[in-house]
Amino acid sequence: MREQIVILWFKRDLRVVDHAPLAAAAACGLPVLPLYIVEPDYWRQPFASSRHWHFIHDSLADLHGMCARLGQPMAVHTGDAVAVFKKLHSAFDVTAIYAHEEIGNDWTYKRDTQVLAWCAETGIALHEFPTNGVVRRLKTRDNWAGIRNRRMAQPCVATPAALTPLGARNTGFELGALPDKADALFGAPPPGAVQRGGRAEGEKLLQSFLTTRGRHYTAHMSAPGLSEIYGSRLSAHLTWGTLSAREVDQATAKCQAQLSGEAARAWKRPLAAFRSRLAWRCHFMQKLEDQPSIEHKAMHAFFDGMREDSFDPELFAAWQAGRTGYPLVDACMRNLTANGWITFRMRAMLVSFASYDLWLDWRQTGYVLARLFTDYEPGIHYSQLQMQSGVTGINAIRIYNPVKQSYDHDPDGAFIKKWVPELTDVPSAFVHEPWKMSRAMQQESGCIIGQDYPEPVVDHRAAVPAAREKMARIRKMQGFSDASKMVHAKLGSRKRTRRKARSGARAPAAQLDMLNLLDG
């Protein structure tokens, strides 16, 4: 007779702390087989990249040790999920699978549907648990924030003391091996460095953020270069689940409660801003949960078809390579390519420039960024792409001026010069707009525009009115406003601005989602 077991399926939750499915699996009394599935078809999708895999690989190596310490080492199998489960079910009598609900791509949603169907067919119970503040089958957005906040306030789930291991007759069961970081299955090698994964790294970052770095979080959050030091840098850990959003939120709340005097004053704003971003994390992921089509379709359907036909491959290539002729845009793209992370404002500027100045389709640029970001989180990613491209119908249209951003956030051009070495000897007064240098100055600084560094690929001052005009034409169409109201009813934040809340009036739908996201 096959041994009865349950499976704990790890997905984007690579930890044993605050892990409800693991605790429930351990409590059921049967042997627990922790499992990670490497799904080759997933890694062929346009959003997946070896940079993600490197981070996951570090995290799985860590997790492997943790599971072994709990009494049952983790299995890592490669293949289609249903095929892997079938294979395991032929070796064991699998009575149940425990997992978190995955707030993922259309691809993972379809895979989960197949697993669910197979479980129903074979009589295996599939126990799925909520992922942080995201609510499955949410009826209305009106009470969502309350549900999310209550979940965040609940105590973290205790790590089980031990897992019941596989029985003696199965100790020789082939657990499988973790594919190499460099395995061709994961595509081309990362184009640069990769943030280290693993829970221990996440804990270190959280600790240093809450004790030192975070003090200057709000002051430097938008500056490229400085933000990489003073931002929490926890995004990849939250994405791949080496830390839970709840434990990060609770650790921050604990710090807030312990501070007093000058420290309390200095830390008040940064810690509040940080916690509000953790809340936005859930808010954006909830959008994808409620409307999975936002990966492929504009939230406001009137905007579909607006950019697709005018896609210019040369402009796309220039943007992707960091050769647009706009120094801050190029520096950000090259920095992101090299390190896999950039701060919120610069992500927003990269998308704004691609979507408005270059009129590129957000789906194409979105895949490039998804592959580059170590922290690729579908719910945040597609919501933000759509917001910064103006296709939600419920957000104020915000077009970033890449030259103004450059003067504001890299005034001496140090970041630009680091990432665009062609401009190293350009005088600081011209580093934001090198095309304004005279020919003699270009020669003197060893940077001939159009030869050593590109001319601007478009004129921002002309591109923006043209983009606004195209947007306005759509916004004036009959039925636009009614459709916006429907988007807001389903996906919009219910948070009010402070001023409007005091006066009792509702903030206009168009502004609701911009709150708390930008520092001015």
Ligand SMILES: Cc1cc2nc3c(=O)[nH]c(=O)nc-3n(C[C@H](O)[C@H](O)[C@H](O)COP(=O)(O)OP(=O)(O)OC[C@H]3O[C@@H](n4cnc5c(N)ncnc54)[C@H](O)[C@@H]3O)c2cc1C
């Ligand atoms: C076009 C675009 C795409 C983005 N794609 C992603 C993505 O794929 N994955 C991702 O984690 N973030 C994404 N963001 C949001 C944000 O830029 C990153 O979360 C942030 O820069 C990560 O750095 P950090 O961990 O130091 O953040 P911190 O500022 O320290 O914030 C703490 C955490 O809050 C969450 N968070 C921060 N800002 C936001 C935000 N604006 N919306 C929702 N959650 C937020 C993240 O989980 C982050 O780790 C995107 C933003 C834009 C404009």
